[in-house]
Amino acid sequence: MKIVDAQVHIWSQTITPPSGLHRKVSRFTAEECLKEMDEAGVDAALIHPPYSWDPDSGAVALAAAKKYPDRFAVMGQFAPDKPENRKLIQGWRNQPGMMGLRWALLSDQEQKKLHDGSLDWVWPAAEKEGLPVAMLGGLFLDTFRDIAERHPNLKLILDHCGLNRHGQDEAAFIHLDKLVALAKLPNVAIKATGAPHYSTKGYPFRNIQDGLHRIFDAFGPKRFFWGTDITRMQCSYRQCVTFFTEELPWLKGRDLEDVMGRGLCDWIGWKLETRATS
Template identity: 50%
Template sequence: MLIVDSQVHIWINTKMREIHRQVPTYSAEDLLAEMETAGVDRVLLHPPGTVPNGNEVAIAAANRYPDKFKVLGWLHLDRKEESAAKLAGWTNTPGMLGQRYIFIVPGRENWMTDGTMDHMWGVANEQKMPVGLLAHDFLPKVGKIAEKFPEVPLLIDHLGSNLFKPGVESFETLPELVALAKHPNVAVKMSGANGNSASPYPHTDIHESLERIFDAFGPDRCFWGTDLSRMPCSYKECVTLFTEELYWLKGRDLELVMGEALCNWIGWDLPD
């Protein structure tokens, strides 16, 4: 079974936000070593939204290890002329498959609603470019974007959950997330699930929420992942939570959720 992580950060000589590992460097090679211990075959790298050279670090990793890494990068969309010039050829960069944005960075809180991102959506729609969003606070807005730009494959980060609340409380917007399943161009990264739980492994307090999301979106639009640097457990436990502990996730559905569906969604060729 191909196992592909839908989100991990790497960084070089940088201080990450407190919710992440407090180490100055977490390199591609560090990640590869952990992937080996957990049986993870591929990772979709997400340059940290707070790191100025994050795109460059991730692309360099994808170039060194093209069978292991691809990238969803980000642009300073508030610099309209600069970002517009880069957008046209964004995915021509080897290893770059699309974009991903967060809105918890000072100055970006209103990007989803204040027009900052408007010029990007048309280009992404024309190119059918995947776009990931940390959109817990903007889920209804995502529905409007999905309708207006139906050719954009959208990825909702971290189960559409609140990263700063424990257990079932983190799924306070679950009804809003499930409502997005009617849009065929919206998918969910089931990333960071272990970190949502307020109970020890196997985190039974979140199983029902995971099942509700899976039932709504199906195996072709649910993508396992971790956000590894934020996880309170081993990489292996992030894998086995899905491969061993969810009674309703078996067979072909499991194969899709653990990697194949993500690759199909973002245009990452499956191995021969």
């Protein structure tokens, strides 16, 4: 089984400290990431450049994908509210290793752009280019749903399980009904990244397993992608893997293979030829 992490960060500098719970280190290189991936049995990973603390992280990610094409690909971004950047989206995937676009839109200021018209051009342009777009849509589910409904040919990805980013345990699942209802839209998928963060109970995070099961049942194995956001996790990389491969009794066989990498690669068009892990 090929194991593909749906989200990692690498960076070369910290202009500002890494956000939230991310490791407070000055840099985290592609080679350091690969070492941890090898130890955990992970074949490949999708890099999300952390522009908020390293403005050069996009170039760093593309360089990693060029150097290790069988290990890394990239979900890039640019400042979408700057008119001069609109030309960038055409031919975006011509950059070797580039798979699509990702904006976290974590802050209130960033989310205002969803409502003031600054980003309205992005969705039809990405739809036309066939670019998947990932966002922390759990912070603005109604707006996320509206975008998905208005652009049915735009592949959208909900980051970090689509849950309440600011809550843990039961508080993480406060909008679960609204979240699983999104699964009725065939152009919406979900990255089950960062799942351990939502539990305060420690491995194997039993108190969030039922909630994850309900999300999986709604979206199915081809739209539910395992991943880590490893530099923000409180558990080991290997535990992030085995939480899904060994601790979820409802995830087996071909479904497990889809969740652990095949579904992600199909969704974003990553024609990955990975080496076999031991």
